[in-house]
Amino acid sequence: MNTTTRTLPRLVAVIAVSVLALTGCAPENAPVKTETVPAGEVVTIDDAWVKSADEGMSAAFGKLVNTGEDDVTVVSVASEASPMLELHETVENEAGEMVMREIEGGFVIPAGGKLALEPGANHIMMMDLTGPLVAGSDVTFTLTFADDSTYEFSAPVKDYSGANENYEGGEEHEGMDH
C-alpha cells in the first residue's frame, strides 16, 4: 500500500487538533454541571385517566408534573393494555379540522412545570387495545424518558364521550381504519 495515502489522513487530523488548540474555545472556568437527577425520579402525573372503549383505539390523559430543575422529555410509553402506543398531539390541518398525530420529539415537560394531556390536545394514544377498557378498572403505563429512566403509573378507566379526534391521514397509517 502507498504510504502517502496512509499518512495523509493522520496529518490532517493533527492539523485539525492544532487549530482547535490555537483557537482555545474552552473557557478556563467552564461551569461544571452537577449530576442530573433521572427524569423518572422527578416526574409524576396528576389526575390520570383512560377513556373506556370496547376495542380499537383509546387514549390516556392527565397532568404530567416535573419537579426537577431540567426540562425532561417523554420519548415513549408502554402498557399491557395495548401493544402499540404513541405520544400524540392535536393540530389543525389545512382544511381547518383538528387532527391528531404522533408528536415529533416526544412530550417535553418544562423544569418545574406541567404538561397537560387532555382531550383535544396532547395525549397518550393506545393504538390497538388488547381487550375492552371497562370503567372502574385500572391501566398501568410506563413512561420512558430521553435519559432512559422510566416512570410507572396506573390510571382509572372512565366513560367519556369526547376525545374522538380523527387520526391524521398518512401513508404510514393507511389501513388502520376498520
Ligand SMILES: [Cu+2]
Ligand atoms: Cu391520538
